[in-house]
Amino acid sequence: MVESFYLSTIGKVLKWAQSRSLWYISTGTGCCADEVLDAMGCRYDLERFGCLPQVDPRQSDLLIVCGMVSYKAAPHLKRLYDEMLSPKYVLAVGACANCGGPFSPEFSYSVVPGVDQVIPVDVYVPGCPPRPEAIMNGLIALQEKICGQECSRFEIE
């Protein structure tokens, strides 16, 4: 059970600080990892959003899942997520991480159809692979979500 309590003004400041310092750990399970590397690089520079790459799950707030996750990798990803300290967020990058993509369950026996079957996902970034702009957009959507503001949303009935 998750216990929580409400902070009014100081809570807003905390959330603002949290959303502007999303240190992340990135799992390069698929080819989308290249695109995340591009976004980290000097041209797109993810660090200006306050994102710092980490190697330790305990020091990171955000887990970026880049690409397909196989059934063999799924328990390790789950363990990585469990080792992160709360509050923690997950960004699923690419069609594979969202729903299986080209490795959808009809065509592949070994790829998990969507990483949200293993760990909870906060923001989905579509594309195969998504451009670095799209990844940055997903990150801004996550920041807005943390701050409690309305973000662009697309729902399928």
Add this chain to the structure above:
Amino acid sequence: MDKNALVSRLNKIIPGGVLETRRFGRSENTSIWIEAQAVQKIAMALKMDTEMKLDWLENLSVVEFEKVFIVTYFLRSLITRHSLVIRASAVPVSPGSEFLFPSVRNIWPMGLPMEEEAEEMFGIVFSLNNETQFQVKVNRLPENWKGFPLRKDYVFPSQFEDITHSRSFNKSNQKKSSL
């Protein structure tokens, strides 16, 4: 290189081992179809052959074609630069079951990872002598995996360790977010 001379040399060492000689697909390469039981002897003869010296197993591939499993060995020589393709076929005793096939990993050690992969994907147990027990080692597929995924009659799993192998677009089967 004269392939006919090679085949007659092989026929002398292992009578009845070579079934036929064919062009390999559209390539210039020759492929030799051999008897499955004679694989080890022929492999040894090819490695020791003074003219060919095929000392390198470049690739080992398996294909299922109309319920027959065809094992193809792509051989090459680092000394004489010759290359050769040998093929052998086998039929499982009953559909869906594992079966034994002679291994060449003592002759070309680089065949070991390829044989292990074929073992997991197709359920062909490569054994050094035919008394080996059936037991497929698992190191590429997840543990507790059932079936041989690259066989034609393989049915995709509906569920694997509480992960459903299907995608529905309602939110009921998704894990709840921490937010």
